[in-house]
Amino acid sequence: MRIDPYLYFDGTCAEAFKAYAALFGGEATLMPYGDATPCPGSDATAPERIMHAGLAIGDQFLMASDVPPGTPLPAAPHTFVNLGVDSDADAERIFAALSDGGEVRAPMAETFFAHRFGMVVDRFGTGWMVMRSKQGC
Missing domain, CATH: 3.10.180.10 (2,3-Dihydroxybiphenyl 1,2-Dioxygenase, domain 1)
Structure with a gap:
């Protein structure tokens, strides 16, 4: 990771x-x-x-x-920690755990740059991005 x-x-x-x-x-x-x-x-x-x-x-x-x-700058935090994971299963598991009690900013989904990508502010106020990149991105 x-x-x-x-x-x-x-x-x-x-x-x-x-x-x-x-x-x-x-x-x-x-x-x-x-x-x-x-x-x-x-x-x-x-x-x-x-x-x-x-x-x-x-x-x-x-x-x-x-x-x-x-798009207006979203409410704090303005810094996110990006977690680059190796599998879709890890992306889903980690995103679900961080989302528990948090605020999802972008639901876990496939994008043009990632097999799985989601953004969440956890219940402690920390911003997280969870991503399984596509090759070359």
Whole structure:
């Protein structure tokens, strides 16, 4: 299992990750919304906002994004811990346990980037993303 922090921003992700890259070393990978297929049902566009950012720091990885165009920054927490798991069964089991007494932000489902992905704020207020990635994502 891999554990990576995931940060949320409201339009300042690129600026933050350039600063983090300068501070921690390395090069930030930035994928703007303008380079991606528009979100279904969304008329809002903000091509400069970041859909996904990554920065390798030693053998760890920091990830982030701006909230989607037209979407307000959700209530705290603005930092999530991403759990990269190796099986659908692990994803379902861990997500169910973290959801018990918590608030599901995105139900467990298949996405274009993951076999299984879900977001939850657990009963202690910690944000979690549980993901079994598709190869190459």
